[in-house]
Amino acid sequence: MNLLEVTGLTTGYGSSTVVHGVDLHVAAHGVTALLGANGAGKTTVLRALSGFLRRQGQLVFDGHPLPSGSPSRVARAGIAHVPQGRGTLRQLTVRENLAVGGLLRRDREGVAQDMAHCEDLFPVLRARRGSQAGELSGGEQQMLAIGRAFMSRPKLLLLDEPSLGLAPRITQELFEMLPRLRQDWGLAVLVVEQNANLALAIADHAVVLEAGQVVLAGPAPDIAGHDDVRRAYLGD
Amino acid sequence: MLLFYQVLDGLVSGSIYAALALAIVLAYRATGVINFAQGQMAVFSAYLAWSLTTIGLPVWLAIAGALLLSVVVGAFLERVVMRRFESAEPLVGIVVSIGLFISVNGLVSLIWGTSLTQFPAVFPAGSIELGDVGITYVALGTVVVLLLVIAALQLLFMRTRLGLGFRAVAVNPESSSLSGLPVGLLLMTGWGLAAALGALAGTLVAPALYLQPGMMDMVLIYALAAAVLGGLDSPFGAVVAAWLIGVVENLAGTFIPAIGNDLKIAVPLVLMCLVLFFRPQGLFGRVEVERV
Numbered sequence: 001m002n003l004l005e006v007t008g009l010t011t012g013y014g015s016s017t018v019v020h021g022v023d024l025h026v027a028a029h030g031v032t033a034l035l036g037a038n039g040a041g042k043t044t045v046l047r048a049l050s051g052f053l054r055r056q057g058q059l060v061f062d063g064h065p066l067p068s069g070s071p072s073r074v075a076r077a078g079i080a081h082v083p084q085g086r087g088t089l090r091q092l093t094v095r096e097n098l099a100v101g102g103l104l105r106r107d108r109e110g111v112a113q114d115m116a117h118c119e120d121l122f123p124v125l126r127a128r129r130g131s132q133a134g135e136l137s138g139g140e141q142q143m144l145a146i147g148r149a150f151m152s153r154p155k156l157l158l159l160d161e162p163s164l165g166l167a168p169r170i171t172q173e174l175f176e177m178l179p180r181l182r183q184d185w186g187l188a189v190l191v192v193e194q195n196a197n198l199a200l201a202i203a204d205h206a207v208v209l210e211a212g213q214v215v216l217a218g219p220a221p222d223i224a225g226h227d228d229v230r231r232a233y234l235g236d
Numbered sequence: 237m238l239l240f241y242q243v244l245d246g247l248v249s250g251s252i253y254a255a256l257a258l259a260i261v262l263a264y265r266a267t268g269v270i271n272f273a274q275g276q277m278a279v280f281s282a283y284l285a286w287s288l289t290t291i292g293l294p295v296w297l298a299i300a301g302a303l304l305l306s307v308v309v310g311a312f313l314e315r316v317v318m319r320r321f322e323s324a325e326p327l328v329g330i331v332v333s334i335g336l337f338i339s340v341n342g343l344v345s346l347i348w349g350t351s352l353t354q355f356p357a358v359f360p361a362g363s364i365e366l367g368d369v370g371i372t373y374v375a376l377g378t379v380v381v382l383l384l385v386i387a388a389l390q391l392l393f394m395r396t397r398l399g400l401g402f403r404a405v406a407v408n409p410e411s412s413s414l415s416g417l418p419v420g421l422l423l424m425t426g427w428g429l430a431a432a433l434g435a436l437a438g439t440l441v442a443p444a445l446y447l448q449p450g451m452m453d454m455v456l457i458y459a460l461a462a463a464v465l466g467g468l469d470s471p472f473g474a475v476v477a478a479w480l481i482g483v484v485e486n487l488a489g490t491f492i493p494a495i496g497n498d499l500k501i502a503v504p505l506v507l508m509c510l511v512l513f514f515r516p517q518g519l520f521g522r523v524e525v526e527r528v
């Protein structure tokens with residue numbers, strides 16, 4: 001059973017269509033990597049899933065059509081989107097950012113536990129809990145954005161270039177952690193990543209976009225072994 | 237002794253400016269629009285309260301009722317009018333809020349007429365004697381009500397989930413929606429709360445000024461000056477600035493003969509210009525820290 005099933009997604013900005021009939025899926029508890037060159041339309045696909053953009057096509061999440069036009073409703077359905085760049089509330093403190101992530105949850109104890117869990121994963125968030133998010137470095141803000149997404153206990157995590165601005169070691173840790181969260185929380189992930197090696201290492205499925213269209217899709221090991229992909233994205 | 241009374245008087249008027257300035261700051265933080273209609277909405281609310289007294293409600297109950305109705309009116313105006321312009325240029329929002337000012341002004345005249353109407357006293361007459369000074373109940377009550385409002389707002393914003401939601405949406409609505417916050421609902425509630433604060437300012441001045449469509453015009457100017465002086469996004473700053481304005485204005489009017497009663501309105505405006513010249517972000521406004 002697929003947690004997310006996207007068929008024929010067409011979307012863009014105003015009158016300019018940049019994504020043309022994309023099919024992709026994320027298996028329950030699975031990780032799908034969305035690859036492609038700069039400007040291929042990866043961010044646009046994620047923004048359309050989150051309900052920020054007008055779109056056509058069939059989007060089924062967890063057995064229900066995905067609400068369109070309302071990012072809050074998409075989030076409440078169980079999708080947490082960590083946008084490209086700094087997805088933090090800059091004038092709120094680190095603690096408050098995490099609290100906002102869990103704001104709609106009713107289980108106060110679970111929220112407190114997950115908060116502690118986030119701070120274990122990213123100790124810098126505990127050390128700087130009282131600082132304004134805007135004062136953190138780019139990498140720290142990225143961790144905070146990811147932590148905030150975790151706090152809502154999503155079923156599906158959309159990660160847009162999570163390694164951007166992160167030190168390689170932290171990126172490594174983050175990518176090692178994702179499979180664990182998959183087990184612990186039953187989390188599924190759709191990850192966009194410039195560093196295709198990293199993404200393919202944890203993905204079970206991969207989709208390659210070119211100019212807003214899918215040019216290649218299949219099990220991650222097959223994609224990783226594909227000559228074109230190796231030439232284009234893996235630096236061979 | 238004269239000095240004491242002048243300072244006290246200044247604090248009392250300052251408290252009323254502060255209530256309206258808080259309303260302006262709340263609405264600004266929610267939607268990024270400086271609401272020039274805030275004073276006129278307060279007039280509307282004060283008339284609502286008056287109407288409730290004419291059907292026999294005691295004045296405090298009438299004010300409470302008007303506050304509640306104002307929440308609805310404020311939320312309605314945000315949803316139906318301002319929502320369309322929030323993503324537009326800031327200037328567009330300002331022009332729309334001036335349009336709102338004129339419309340509400342017209343509406344008030346249409347419903348209640350333009351003649352002076354007496355508003356029942358909110359606080360008892362007389363004064364409380366402390367040693368050799370007497371403080372009127374009106375003065376005491378006005379300042380105490382404002383202090384209670386500040387405490388309540390502080391609790392709401394810093395200690396409740398609703399308050400955290402308000403602040404998150406004020407900082408970044410799009411990012412807040414990614415955490416599932418009902419952004420539109422929170423913006424509406426923010427404007428509703430602002431309207432209620434304005435209503436409080438309106439009903440506090442009404443007994444002294446009589447009800448009339450233009451009764452908040454002066455208060456609006458002072459409140460705008462206070463909001464800007466305090467930093468626009470700082471409730472604390474708005475209150476301090478409003479008190480400062482009330483006191484300085486009163487002292488200048490009394491002790492500097494050249495200024496007197498006629499020119500004293502210029503004092504807060506000059507003060508505002510001076511402060512903004514040296515601190516463009518206002519007294520308590522934050523310059524955003526940025527790290528690249």
Ligand SMILES: Nc1ncnc2c1ncn2[C@@H]1O[C@H](COP(=O)(O)OP(=O)(O)O)[C@@H](O)[C@H]1O
Nearest residue numbers: 013016018036037038039040041042043044045
């Ligand atoms: N806000 C926008 N308005 C108009 N066009 C945009 C906007 N954002 C991105 N685009 C265009 O859409 C295409 C896909 O962009 P994007 O989804 O950001 O690519 P990727 O994330 O794969 O690098 C690009 O050609 C880009 O110029």
Ligand SMILES: [Mg+2]
Nearest residue numbers: 042043044084
């Ligand atoms: Mg991108």
